[in-house]
Amino acid sequence: MAEQLHRLSAPYMAVEPGSSGPGAWEVIAGTVPPDHAERESVTAQGEVAVEYAVDHSARKLFHLAPEGDAWVTQSLLRATRAIHRSEASRQGVLFLHAGLIELNGLGVALIGGSRAGKTSFITAGVLNGSGVMVCNDDVSLTVDPDGETVVGAGWPRSISVRLDTLDLLFGRDRAQAIRSSLSHPANETLLSLRDAGIEKHGTALIYPWEYADLLNTKIGQSVKVDAVVHLSLADDPAEAELAPVPLSARAGLLEKGVLALPNKHLNIFGHEPAPGSRRRTRAALTALPTFRFRYAFRDVRRQVDRLAEYLDARIRPA
Template sequence: MTTLLLHCGHARAAVHADDGALLAVLAAQCRPWITAQPATRVPPGTWTVRIGDADAGARVPSRTGASVRLRPDHRLLHLPAPAPCDDTEAAVRPVVRLLRALLRRQLAASGAMFLEAAVLALDGGGLALVGGARAGKTTTLVAALRHLHGTLIANDEISLHLARSEQRTGAEPGVHGQLIARGYPRAIEVRRDALTYLGAAADRLAAAADPGSPPQALSLTPHRLAAALEAPLADAVALSALVLLARGTGRPRLQRLTGPDAAAVADHLTVADSYESWLQPHLPAQDPDPRGADRLLQAVPVWRLTQPLTDLQTSADLLAELAHHPEASR
């Protein structure tokens, strides 16, 4: 049996499997957000996922798409070995989902906050595009990556970590700052009704999308989306600004927010994991701290980008300028 030890910031988990090739695919799908290394020993107390044919523990109502069994006394989770198939990405998807839940819940326990936001890095500074469903996060992210040659950090459900500007344990080289945004391996859905606003990028995304995408959206792994847009990937970035997205007419415009308007970012704080609720007694994930917005506002400026999706080039230009001058007033 082969073992991988996985880390995401200060959180860790392990995976055991007989199929080394499956673990190699898993490690590739987790990078760069979760690092995976072969291990001969797992530290005591580490949550462990075992992939194999032997059942262990009680079955839980997992939303990973696989049958999951739990032995809480050993912090052990069991998944059956996937049936042989050509789609290795699909075979490891339930494991990635389970690891994401385990790691995010551990990070929440150490003080991380979680936010509905897409994140990209431009010239080393990070911008978080904040909004709920259908706010335009993915569409704006794709346009900015395409026009500005930015780095993809995350499409949604980021974690935020307050850190000193000096060296951080587990940080990527060069990532410093007060508020660190971290992404996770998570499928990206690009709504088909938004493709008309994306120009040539729409054809690239359609060619890279999962053939089994739902009727209303193109489904892509972040690796495939980044490759289609010729954008690099990174696990984390120090944020320069939070950008609340709003729909509007006329030319896109940025407005610096303060007071209650800026505090609206708190509406988009979310829980670490809303999918694997059966983990709650064993690895609790608390509701968002109402004081979280104050911590965010003290760390980075908040802006509102009001835009029609018909002028994403101008929106991208505004974001590029904001990345260089996040404190400037307009």
């Protein structure tokens, strides 16, 4: 189990067998929790519910259901990630609804909501040979003591990819083979969202190690952020836009991407930072070159090159 968890968490975290230190949270499977443990359920859209029990006094989190190695491993990974993200939040780390890519050597934070085209753009960048993915969503950011250098880091989580993105970038037959090879247990139920009309395009979940193998690439753990790009999809190619954001508008746009909670689920470990601890990171991000970029989904591979050339001309030192 430890070997599988290590594989799923790489390159962001190292998981090793052994005892935990004093006062540390423990994540446990295959053990009956004490009667006083509080039940906690995680229900993600399109997935089966995952059941936990929490013993706050002993700092233990028990996985209860569903059974099976794939779901137990996924559940332990999710809980371990949540514990560490909550700790990072207490230390003042800023979390953004954003992807992060190293594009021709420049670190680019791609801020955008769900279905803004972040994962499609990053994957096209990797396929084009110009990009190294750090993460496709929920990036964490800190600022160095100099108050200017912002560093973004990824976390071990599955990569949610639209099915039409796979079709577009790999072709339908190859995309079908890719979907059949994926090991995330939620892929067995996610198609129900499309079939029920809840989700238009359908989604597949890819673990980072699968993504690296599929694209024959490495995944970066962290990168210095050189530019901030507010990303969205254009419904019509005529609506495509690539333009700088004035300094006066940057703080407001940035705030729309800030995550109020460090985790989508399991915010039960305490996560409130010291007042003002994220102010320096916000200020440093606002000072970075910032752009709006709306692109047409079907033209994503050409648009990767367009953005790379645009940023290179405006940011890279002469």
